[in-house]
Amino acid sequence: MEIEAPEQLRARLEAGASLAGARFQNLDLGAFEEALLARDDLEGLIVLGGSLSHRLAAHLTSHRALVFPAAPHAPVNPYRESLYTPEELYDPIEKGYAATIDGQAYAWSRAADNAHDAYISLLQAAHDVSITDALDEWIAGAPVVGVMGGHALRRGSRDYAQAAHLAHRLARHGLVVATGGGPGAMEAANLGAFAGTPQDLDSALAQLAAVPGFEPSIDDWVVVALAARERLLQSGAAEDRSVGIPTWFYGHEPPNVFCNAIAKFFSNALREDGLLARSSAGVVVLPGAAGTVQEIFQAVTPRYYSDADDVPALVLVGREHWTQTVPVWQALEALGHERALGRAVRLVDGLEEAAVALGA
The missing domain is CATH 3.30.750 (Transcription Regulator spoIIAA)
Known part of the structure; x- marks a missing residue:
């Protein structure tokens, strides 16, 4: 108990x-x-x-x-009972990213002296178990759609805006939109689900375009996003429709701020399994590279071995990307032949088709 x-x-x-x-x-x-x-x-x-x-x-x-006992020298509380908020992770961003809780936790996780310290490993494992428990409580059986995609997608681009509008549609359909919680396509999806109205979303998209990416300055990228988040909250942001599940394993991927809650893990394996296992309403995969391909095949495995009649959809967006640029579609077709996977996987060109494939 x-x-x-x-x-x-x-x-x-x-x-x-x-x-x-x-x-x-x-x-x-x-x-x-x-x-x-x-x-x-x-x-x-x-x-x-x-x-x-x-x-x-x-x-x-x-x-x-x-x-x-408590761990006063750790940058995070390993026994916390709730998920993070963006404001909490980026406190105090005015002193620079390295000074924030997120920046300190990343440095703590990668410090050479800590890498083989059994006590530090124990604290990080306890933290991730606590976050897993808090994530289960936050979702509480709600239908979740996972949106995967690369971190390189730039604010201000057509693809970024389309990804945001797709997620907005999914959230308005009653789904919780879950992403890997980072920049790029992940941020776009969390933003779309977080925005209360299409008009609010368009306003935020215009505001964010001033800082297209998190390189070379994470600080500028975060500050403009926090300002856009505050405007969305004042306008009436959606409640409990946007969750990010990032990791400190990828230090080059700071968490995006357009989430109702953030479940951040030290273990990338736990993070990825936690994201995909909870995507009960299906998974949308936007164009990406190695990390996104890894997520595709993690989603494929349970669908391949399933004998259920109703398997959650796995929708790949971008026919040219997934057949030529990163040609994984051929492997999925071969694996899906006469199996549940074949009924679940879809390859579409447009985000409208993706929404329809998920019943939204």
């Missing part, structure tokens, strides 16, 4: 319910110290981070509970 909020713990204590085997996640236990000191039904209780006195920690462990 996970207890992530003070009111949950208070209710359990007032009811006299057992605490054996419970999980306290990121709680300040100061207000509950005397009540907990009076309890001895604590075997198997696990305290993940938060704050508690040495006296209470000693009492808990003496009754066969486990206490995992």
Whole structure:
């Protein structure tokens, strides 16, 4: 049983319910110290981070509970109970990207001294488990469509605008739009889902075009996006329709800000599996390169082995790109012959066709 909020713990204590085997996640236990000191039904209780006195920690462990202390020197809380917000990750962007929580977490994840430190690895693994749990709670069974695509797509381009309008249509159809949470096609899709109206989306597209990419300056790229995000929030942004699932593994891909929530992982493998496994309403793949190809075949594998009648669609957008520039379509056709994969995969030229293939 996970207890992530003070009111949950208070209710359990007032009811006299057992605490054996419970999980306290990121709680300040100061207000509950005397009540907990009076309890001895604590075997198997696990305290993940938060704050508690040495006296209470000693009492808990003496009754066969486990206490995992907070990690004050880590740039992120490994036991957090919720997803990130863009404002949180980019605080304080006015001091430069390297000073932000996101920048510090990336540096921490890549530091040579930390690479073989078992304690650091444990903290990062605990963080990713916490984020996985928070992501499940945030989605809570909602229909999710994954939108994949390369980070090189530029703001101000026709393809960027089209990707944003496709995602806007999918979100208005009641779908949660999930992406890898980075720049380019991923940002365009998160932006489209986040915007409240087509007019708001067009206004944001025009505003963002002033800084087409995150190179050479992540700072400029982020600042103009945060300003556009604030305008969208004031106009009435969509709620719970845009989620980004990025990773610190790719330091050259800063997270985009057009998400209702961000599930950021240290492990790229967990991130990719988490994104694709939750795309219950299908996957749209926009033109991309190696990373996008990897995501295609991760999506292909469960569809290839499925014996279900109704397999979520896998829609590749860009016939020339996927048959000539990066010719994966031929492999998909061969793998899909007389299998569920063949019924699920589609190759289309336009985003209108992509939306229709997903029932939107």
